[in-house]
Amino acid sequence: MDVHLAVASKRDARRYSGAEVPDTVRTAILDAGRLAGSARNRQPCRFVVVEGEAVPAVADAVYAAGNVMSAGFVVVLVVSPGGGLVDFDAGRTAQNMMLAAWAEGVTSCPNGIADRDALARALGIEAPERAVIVLTFGSPERPRDPARRDVARWSAGAARLPLDALVRHVGSADR
Template identity: 55%
Template sequence: MDTFLAIASRRDERRYGHEPLPEGVAARILDAGRLAGSASNRQPWVFVVPDARERIEELARAVYVPDNVLGAGLVVGVAMTGKRRAQFDAGRAAQNMLLAAWNEGVSSCPNGVADPDAAHAALGLGEDETLVIVLTFGIPERSREPGSRTPAEWSARANRRPLDDVVRHVR
């Protein structure tokens, strides 16, 4: 898929079908996060994947919309390690995973954490780890074909502020 088409056509999706992710897709999504750039190549992240249903249910209770976690085919907690927490680097890794998923036909959604302490415990994070975001992935309940529109058409349909409202040129 063309990168700009992927960016323009991707939308957060909170409803997933019941079928599992195709073989190898979860590994490619996680590897896309691993490949993200970071300041001084520190790679200060860890991607925590809860496999046990009990852990997933605990984590679901800690986010704002539990059904996003409960219905997902893959759940990933993006945590930062160490004292120096580069939030931008975590965002780069998360965005890589979201776009890699979309390239595979997999929908995704970042999930806000309502109870950081409960999420920390559910993911078994260490004292020097801070949860940044919980990502969920799944086969979309409703199919969307990125190639059905041009990037410009997707962009025009996006519920986003106009480009002129978000770009300021200074001289």
């Protein structure tokens, strides 16, 4: 899928079909996270793949348990200390993973952590490491076709502020 189309058409999904995400797609998602850039190449993110009996405990630790329970693949991003940009690096990693999934037709959603201590206990995370986000992935409940619109139509239909409300130019009299 074209990267611009992937960015424009990607929407978070909070319900999944229940089908497993194929191993080849899981690997592609994890590798996309591995390839994300990081400040000073510290690579502070680690990935905890949540399976089997661990799923309910992780579901209980996020704000929307159903997202985790219906997902075909769950990954918790864990960061180690390393400066003020580790959360930014985790965001880059998460976005890489979600876009890689979407390129394979797999939808995703970042899930906020409601109980960090319970999540850490369930996954065996010990300080100074900490979980920053729970990513859920799965086949969509209903088929989605990003190519049904071009990038401009996806962008125009997005519930986002217009560019002129977000962009400010400085240092050039020509703008």
